[in-house]
Amino acid sequence: MRRLSLVALLAVSGLALGAQDIQSWARRLEARGVSVSAGLWEVGSGKVLERHREDLALIPASTTKVVSTYALLKTLKPDSTIDTEIWGDLKDGVVQGDLTFKGDGDPLLTSERIWLIAQSLKRLGVQRITGSIRLDQSAFDSQREPPGWENTSTDTLPPVLPLSVNFNRDEAGRLVADPERQSREIIQRTLQEAGIAIEGRANFEGRPNGLGAPRKLMAWTSPPLRALVLDINKWSNNFMVEMLVRRYGAGSWSRGVQRIQGFYRSVFGLGPEDIHITDGSGLSKENRLSARTLAIILRGAYHDFEVGPEFVSSLKIIGGEPWRLKIKDPNLTRRVRVKSGHLDQVNSLCGYVQRLDGEVRVFAIVLNGPCHDEDIWEQVSRWAN
Template identity: 75%
Template sequence: MAIRLLIFLLLCALPSRAQGFRTWVRGLEARGVTVSAGIWDVDTGRALERHDDGVSLVPASTTKVVTTYALLKTLKPDTTIETEVWGDLRDGVVQGDLVFKGDGDPLFTSERVWMLAQSLKKEGLRRVLGTVRLDQSAFDAQREPQGWENTSVDTLPVVRALSVDFNRDDRGRILEDPDRQAREIILRILRETGITVEGGAAGPEVPRKLATWTSPPLRALVQDINKWSNNFMIEMLTRRFGAGSWPRGVQRIQAFYQSAFNLGPEAIRITDGSGLSKENRLSARTLAIILRGAYHDFEVGPEFVSSLKIIGGEPWKLKIKDPNLTRRIRVKTGHLDRVTSLCGYLQTFDGKVRVFAILLNGPTRDEDVWEQVSRWAN
């Protein structure tokens, strides 16, 4: 008798859970919100619940899932980026200008300039007859990606091949002339290190590479990008992926998914790497395919999965007050005006891992996505 009662209760619970998902979708659509959402078993790929999961919507920062996995898989997690210093050094004196050549290191900060200056001092550099010059030739002249006409473009500084402190001032404000600040920071640190820069006219030079600064490995950069949703860093890496060109970088990302997942440009419709563009279009199904593929990718999957935000396990507040979600959710969030998105992995109480994606376009709030994620997890 007890077994029959248990079976009856289980059967009753199944449609109730499905009904909760349908009610959630209907409630959002009644408010004018377009929904693309679903949850899948990570092992089999079987859809457990979904609604318009093939409909492509504006994804906001969940675009970074697409970009960062493609970079990790193509370039490999140990890839680094070198910033070079060139000059005509003779007997401790650079005869002309000291040239800093950037190649797209997105984490070139004042602290790293200081360490690079120490390397120059160890090489015997004591005086520069000319001045400090920045070589930005690794990137083309395009100032912003396509599709930023209708978004918050003022949230991102100019992306240059050599950028210091994310091209922001010490108060976090975006700089109109980031090259000027970069030169000033480099000059100040050189002088503090004991290297005199006289600022004279540059004469004929026979430059050679004097020193290099190597960035942290790509796996560490991706951690910062996904956990903090750092738009500047991922756009810098996207440009570098395209040999200095945003369009080429985006095309390489799309070509990777066409080859690796058979996801064509109609599925990966992006114009940038960060998700700031409202011309980007992804579906819940596309995000789930990528997330599931990354989860089972022994080569780079662990680095990718660990780059996602761990709810309750790191210094980020829960968007919904549900202590049951602690360390059971790994996600990438996305926010733009009238866009709320969330995708990632969750673990059920019985230890099963699910992959999920929710894209909402319309008058939304964070609680709209966390309500359903909490229901799936609990």
């Protein structure tokens, strides 16, 4: 893969257009105790147009997902999928012993998809299971959460297990205390409703004569990565991206994060001091990113013919989504594509803005301190109009 230099991606010299405006805006925020890293760049040349401490690394919140999802798309490719395997000893319609679901990190294994799996098992001729439903969670290591979540709300994210049904949340969207039990119960209930009897007899200590070893009966394939990334960035789904980062690291959060950092070091020349992250979602307050680092990645993605269209389309479109437009400036409708971030004392926004003359620009704003969405959109609206 061809290495792209920082200088080629974002020019750091030149006169800023309207510098007084951005400086006045930033000074007002700093007077309130808010740290500011912000900038606006031409998407074509990378020339900096406006900036304020664009190299200052701050807590980025969910704009971290820009870093993780682009790396995933570029290295794994948009059409890549994840298989959940179903194993058992099937003979004459009967599974002797347990039916095992082996997870490998599909983040979108929902009740509806379990129903489809049940229908596929019926087509294979499965009528009865003498044992129980067993979950194989061996694809991930035993770490329950990545570093940096010590100061994050404990009810923010459920355990990230390689086989997880319904994001490990109940029907009301609440975290469940025992996600493996919930997944097993949903699978068992769905199979029974499909007409597959589950007897739940104890496993055989050994394999009696006439019984074969379990074999892979089928594999359920996830939606392609491009669809998963779209859900992640549109809805800022923390669970899904952390599931993919763990899988990216062969079951390890730390290896997944290191692989993301290695990608940016080799492709963009961004070192660990630039991509300082401990997770993929942005929940960690140990993460640090600057506006300039975010803009480098956004501009690189915009010009990436291979995966750029999938990445750009995954961002939220102001005025173009199935929810009410929070920003009341009608001139922004369908002219701003963004990833936002929110934590206590953190507001961030980065993406692309199309001016009224049709020119597209890259921007990033990261605020740490007593700040609000309105503080960011004041500046974005000026850049757009």
